[in-house]
Amino acid sequence: MNDNYICETNYIHKDVINEIKSKLTEPKQHLQLAEIFNILGDPTRIKIFQILSISEVCVCDLAALINLSQSAISHQLRFLRQANVVNYRKEGKIVYYALRDEKMKKVIDYGVKYLNEK
Amino acid sequence: MNDNYICETNYIHKDVINEIKSKLTEPKQHLQLAEIFNILGDPTRIKIFQILSISEVCVCDLAALINLSQSAISHQLRFLRQANVVNYRKEGKIVYYALRDEKMKKVIDYGVKYLNEK
DNA sequence: ATTACATATGAGCAATTATTCATGCGTTGT
DNA sequence: ACAACGCATGAATAATTGCTCATATGTAAT
Numbered sequence: 001m002n003d004n005y006i007c008e009t010n011y012i013h014k015d016v017i018n019e020i021k022s023k024l025t026e027p028k029q030h031l032q033l034a035e036i037f038n039i040l041g042d043p044t045r046i047k048i049f050q051i052l053s054i055s056e057v058c059v060c061d062l063a064a065l066i067n068l069s070q071s072a073i074s075h076q077l078r079f080l081r082q083a084n085v086v087n088y089r090k091e092g093k094i095v096y097y098a099l100r101d102e103k104m105k106k107v108i109d110y111g112v113k114y115l116n117e118k
Numbered sequence: 119m120n121d122n123y124i125c126e127t128n129y130i131h132k133d134v135i136n137e138i139k140s141k142l143t144e145p146k147q148h149l150q151l152a153e154i155f156n157i158l159g160d161p162t163r164i165k166i167f168q169i170l171s172i173s174e175v176c177v178c179d180l181a182a183l184i185n186l187s188q189s190a191i192s193h194q195l196r197f198l199r200q201a202n203v204v205n206y207r208k209e210g211k212i213v214y215y216a217l218r219d220e221k222m223k224k225v226i227d228y229g230v231k232y233l234n235e236k
Numbered sequence: 237a238t239t240a241c242a243t244a245t246g247a248g249c250a251a252t253t254a255t256t257c258a259t260g261c262g263t264t265g266t
Numbered sequence: 267a268c269a270a271c272g273c274a275t276g277a278a279t280a281a282t283t284g285c286t287c288a289t290a291t292g293t294a295a296t
Contacts, residue, residue: 013176013179016173016175016179017182019173020183024172031161033229034158034159036229037229038155041152041156041157041159043149055138057131058242060130060241065135065142070242071287072284072285074244078244078245095242106232107225107228107229114222115154176273187255189256193274195274196275208263208273
């Protein structure tokens with residue numbers, strides 16, 4: 001960013017700025033929050049969440065339900081695994097995925113509530 | 119997508135598939151949900167939300183608080199305006215931005231709750 | 237053993253994204 | 267009238283993303 005030009009009379013409202021600064025503790029929280037919401041910020045992943053919140057499902061069934069290639073689903077599942085929001089269990093060739101817990105589902109439910117309040 | 123090869127014995131579990139399909143009404147909800155969460159899936163925008171949920175703030179102060187160029191902030195504000203989640207009011211040269219309502223803040227609060235439960 | 241199947245993964249690609257830079261627009265003060 | 271300031275915006279760019287394609291891995295069946 002460019003400190004030279006922008007807002008030379010920087011801090012137009014120093015009092016407001018300072019009040020806000022004092023209230024904004026936890027300097028890294030916005031990064032964690034963005035990370036969480038970013039997980040949910042994709043239609044395919046939301047669909048996966050919606051499906052898994054109904055039932056444990058295998059990769060092939062997920063692909064069929066979402067109408068995407070198995071590869072695409074597998075890539076998204078890897079993403080969700082690395083984000084620690086899904087569990088999986090192997091049964092022979094088949095791998096069943098499930099939500100790790102109800103927390104993420106609750107966040108989505110709040111999104112639904114948001115839509116309905118609109 | 120490729121219908122030729124993947125999962126020739128498609129629908130490994132037809133009963134599960136059908137049960138899920140019957141429960142997944144509202145075929146476009148996942149798109150709307152992804153859109154909402156996508157708005158929150160960026161650190162800069164989350165910061166803007168955090169600040170605006172404390173107080174109405176002008177563009178220049180936002181830039182100073184977030185430590186980004188005025189231009190970058192303006193672009194993000196345009197995004198948020200088009201997403202109908204912020205209001206703004208002009209006072210001479212200065213433009214003050216505010217949250218349109220509390221709904222989005224509540225969604226973020228749920229994200230915070232998620233983090234704390236971790 | 238060989239073949240078929242379910243899933244995982246790396247490479248490649250097109251589309252999207254967040255920022256910077258340059259500039260334009262409207263308002264204020266001189 | 268003119269300069270300075272706050273903000274908006276278009277173009278350009280680098281980084282990220284979500285998918286496809288090809289292929290690898292492990293399991294099951296013949």
